[in-house]
Amino acid sequence: MSVFLPCLLLFVGLACSNARVPFQLNNPIYFKNIAAGLPDNPVGKIWALLVAGSEGWDNYRHQADVCHAYQILHSNGIPDENIIVMMADDIAFYEDNPTPGVIINHPGGPNVYKGIPKDYTGKDVTVKNFLNILVGNKTAMKGIGSGKVIESGPDDLVFINFVDHGGDGVLYFPNEELYADEFIEAINLMSAKSKYSKLIMYIEACHAGSMFDNMLSDTTNVFVLTASDPHESSYACYYDETRGTYLGDVFSVIWMNDTENESLPRESLHHQFEKVRTYTNTSHVEEYGDLDIGVTKLKDVLGFKMRMMKALQGFNSSFSSSDVKPKHPVDTADNMEVPLIVLQKKRSAANDPEQSQALKIQIYNLIKKRKFVDQLFHEIVRRVTDNIDLRKKEVHTSTYGLTLDKFSCYKKLYTTFSNNCFSFIQNPYARVHLQKFVNMCSTKWLNKDKFVEGIKSACSDVLGSMKPKNIM
Numbered sequence: 125m126s127v128f129l130p131c132l133l134l135f136v137g138l139a140c141s142n143a144r145v146p147f148q149l150n151n152p153i154y155f156k157n158i159a160a161g162l163p164d165n166p167v168g169k170i171w172a173l174l175v176a177g178s179e180g181w182d183n184y185r186h187q188a189d190v191c192h193a194y195q196i197l198h199s200n201g202i203p204d205e206n207i208i209v210m211m212a213d214d215i216a217f218y219e220d221n222p223t224p225g226v227i228i229n230h231p232g233g234p235n236v237y238k239g240i241p242k243d244y245t246g247k248d249v250t251v252k253n254f255l256n257i258l259v260g261n262k263t264a265m266k267g268i269g270s271g272k273v274i275e276s277g278p279d280d281l282v283f284i285n286f287v288d289h290g291g292d293g294v295l296y297f298p299n300e301e302l303y304a305d306e307f308i309e310a311i312n313l314m315s316a317k318s319k320y321s322k323l324i325m326y327i328e329a330c331h332a333g334s335m336f337d338n339m340l341s342d343t344t345n346v347f348v349l350t351a352s353d354p355h356e357s358s359y360a361c362y363y364d365e366t367r368g369t370y371l372g373d374v375f376s377v378i379w380m381n382d383t384e385n386e387s388l389p390r391e392s393l394h395h396q397f398e399k400v401r402t403y404t405n406t407s408h409v410e411e412y413g414d415l416d417i418g419v420t421k422l423k424d425v426l427g428f429k430m431r432m433m434k435a436l437q438g439f440n441s442s443f444s445s446s447d448v449k450p451k452h453p454v455d456t457a458d459n460m461e462v463p464l465i466v467l468q469k470k471r472s473a474a475n476d477p478e479q480s481q482a483l484k485i486q487i488y489n490l491i492k493k494r495k496f497v498d499q500l501f502h503e504i505v506r507r508v509t510d511n512i513d514l515r516k517k518e519v520h521t522s523t524y525g526l527t528l529d530k531f532s533c534y535k536k537l538y539t540t541f542s543n544n545c546f547s548f549i550q551n552p553y554a555r556v557h558l559q560k561f562v563n564m565c566s567t568k569w570l571n572k573d574k575f576v577e578g579i580k581s582a583c584s585d586v587l588g589s590m591k592p593k594n595i596m
Contacts (some may be wrong), residue, residue, distance in 0.1 A: 168277070171275075181220050182462070189211065201427045213245035216237050216595060243270040251300050251301070255306065261273060277319070288328070293534060334355075339526065346414060347413045347418060352407040359374040361455060375407070423517065467490065500586050534565045546587075
């Protein structure tokens with residue numbers, strides 16, 4: 125029997141016609157699922173874990189990205205009990221915030237902080253908590269934050285959005301690292317326990333691709349989009365002179381802008397990837413895992429509420445769009461260079477000669493510290509290669525990739541440096557040299573013990589008792 129579009133819908137701008145429409149539009153179960161943000165076919169739920177792994181005003185953009193992602197999911201009907209948010213929550217009322225209680229993700233944008241679930245904040249934003257939440261270990265999270273975990277089952281879809289700094293094989297939390305092997309192990313555990321039908325991840329970080337390239341299986345129903353390939357930085361955007369910080373990250377603002385302006389029932393993950401890759405001209409957006417999952421429609425990942433349903437049900441979202449629409453980001457900056465670029469921008473805008481001079485000194489000291497880090501790594505390479513030119517060139521210039529079989533070697537060199545030299549968390553600029561550790565573990569003349577001793581001795585001789593901090 126034919127189904128006709130009722131004339132009652134004229135008020136939403138649709139003309140009466142005798143055209144046949146899909147049966148689902150006459151199916152109350154379909155409407156119920158759509159209103160709940162669920163897929164139209166499967167009976168499973170959508171779960172989301174949104175993580176900003178940094179803290180501090182200079183990293184404003186990471187929490188702004190995650191807050192914006194929450195607003196998208198929430199306004200698309202995914203209930204808060206299925207959304208878990210981890211962020212330091214230290215910028216909304218930070219002393220430098222000219223609008224206390226307000227976080228924006230693009231110039232003139234709406235307050236994306238409104239209504240944010242504060243599941244895990246401050247000291248609770250840790251790697252251990254993240255992994256326990258992800259695998260659904262409710263016992264481990266008892267008494268911590270909201271205690272919420274991903275309680276997903278075999279019919280459910282899990283969406284992870286992680287935003288922060290990264291390096292070769294690592295994603296950063298405020299005071300520790302999440303290593304690629306640990307992340308892959310957690311994903312494999314979820315798969316083995318049938319914790320999802322599909323696992324979708326959007327990762328915004330420098331070198332994000334190194335977490336998955338040659339590391340993630342393509343048989344575990346996982347689909348990943350990364351802001352950058354294994355060998356490059358991701359980029360910040362929307363510098364705000366009033367706030368003195370960047371408001372967003374290029375990959376994040378582009379995928380979210382696309383989501384808010386496209387038809388989620390029609391657009392697939394792979395289609396969004398193609399568009400975001402095209403518009404993100406600062407780094408190479410990549411996809412990993414089971415690429416067949418790319419046909420999944422965005423409504424089945426990010427939820428969906430039809431405008432028609434909003435009109436019929438009098439739906440009022442707690443997140444209303446601003447009249448000021450985000451523009452394609454042009455004021456971009458390599459995330460590794462953001463600390464230096466911000467100082468330079470502040471100095472250019474300074475009217476007070478004393479303030480300008482103080483900023484000049486900060487810039488000089490920052491560049492000086494960076495040169496010191498470069499010299500330290502040059503000395504490490506000299507020692508581990510016995511100062512042999514061909515070996516030095518291989519370590520300095522190669523772009524070998526990480527694999528699970530060489531990850532234990534890489535992690536050993538990484539932790540040796542962290543324990544004997546200084547922290548990559550406190551000294552982010554040093555991460556530009558992590559490729560050298562990957563290269564060392566990829567050489568045919570591999571001698572891990574010699575590498576370890578070379579790092580220890582170089583740090584001891586060059587640093588002595590000095591433990592420099594904040595070499596950005």
